[in-house]
Amino acid sequence: MKILIIEDETILAESLKTLLEAKGYETEAVYDGKSGLEYAGLGIYDLVILDVMLPGLDGYQIAKKLRAMKCGTPILMLTARSGLEDRIEGLDAGADYYLAKPFDTRELLACVNALLRRQGSQVNELIFGNTSLDLSSGTLICGKENIRLSAKEFEVMRLLFQNPARNLSKETILAHVWGYDSNAVENHVEVYVGFLRKKLSAIRSNVAIVAIRRLGYHLEVTTP
Ligand code: CA
Numbered sequence: 001m002k003i004l005i006i007e008d009e010t011i012l013a014e015s016l017k018t019l020l021e022a023k024g025y026e027t028e029a030v031y032d033g034k035s036g037l038e039y040a041g042l043g044i045y046d047l048v049i050l051d052v053m054l055p056g057l058d059g060y061q062i063a064k065k066l067r068a069m070k071c072g073t074p075i076l077m078l079t080a081r082s083g084l085e086d087r088i089e090g091l092d093a094g095a096d097y098y099l100a101k102p103f104d105t106r107e108l109l110a111c112v113n114a115l116l117r118r119q120g121s122q123v124n125e126l127i128f129g130n131t132s133l134d135l136s137s138g139t140l141i142c143g144k145e146n147i148r149l150s151a152k153e154f155e156v157m158r159l160l161f162q163n164p165a166r167n168l169s170k171e172t173i174l175a176h177v178w179g180y181d182s183n184a185v186e187n188h189v190e191v192y193v194g195f196l197r198k199k200l201s202a203i204r205s206n207v208a209i210v211a212i213r214r215l216g217y218h219l220e221v222t223t224p
Pocket residue numbers: 007008009051052053054
């Protein structure tokens with residue numbers, strides 16, 4: 001697995017390299033927007049870690065250009081700006097996940113794993129934070145604890161695990177899990193999110209299902 005780091009703070013870029021290489025990833029770092037776009041555009045990387053504030057082109061411009069070039073490499077965007085508007089701008093530009101600096105290295109590694117797993121073809125579990133969702137048994141697992149999900153709970157959870165950073169609206173979840181033609185209403189989504197939160201806390205997971213008004217739900221790793 002090859003990861004490209006585009007980050008002009010060389011100390012941070014180096015520490016990311018060290019961290020990821022210790023986990024067995026191959027990494028390359030570039031320190032300005034233009035080289036970043038050039039390298040990422042090669043399409044040889046499994047993941048791009050992209051800073052927003054960069055000399056040359058900024059992270060949003062790079063993400064937009066890559067997506068316009070039909071480069072589908074997952075993008076994990078890093079920035080000192082953490083406002084909701086910035087998050088939305090990052091995701092709209094084509095980032096798959098948005099992490100605000102300073103970030104916890106465990107959260108960064110969890111995101112990297114989640115984004116790389118989505119790339120893999122023989123996925124039989126999805127991982128976020130300290131928790132995995134076993135796709136064959138429909139079980140949520142956290143350390144030694146595990147809990148079975150009902151069929152609908154599993155469908156909702158899988159959708160959230162597959163799109164941890166995107167805000168999934170109630171309509172989207174409803175359409176995916178219950179189908180357009182069902183009689184289910186948005187209240188069903190709230191009820192199932194409630195069930196899932198109870199199950200996550202029962203296995204002492206550090207994964208939270210976060211609701212943002214009018215936008216929907218996404219996952220976050222909570223720090224103890
Ligand atoms: Ca920067």
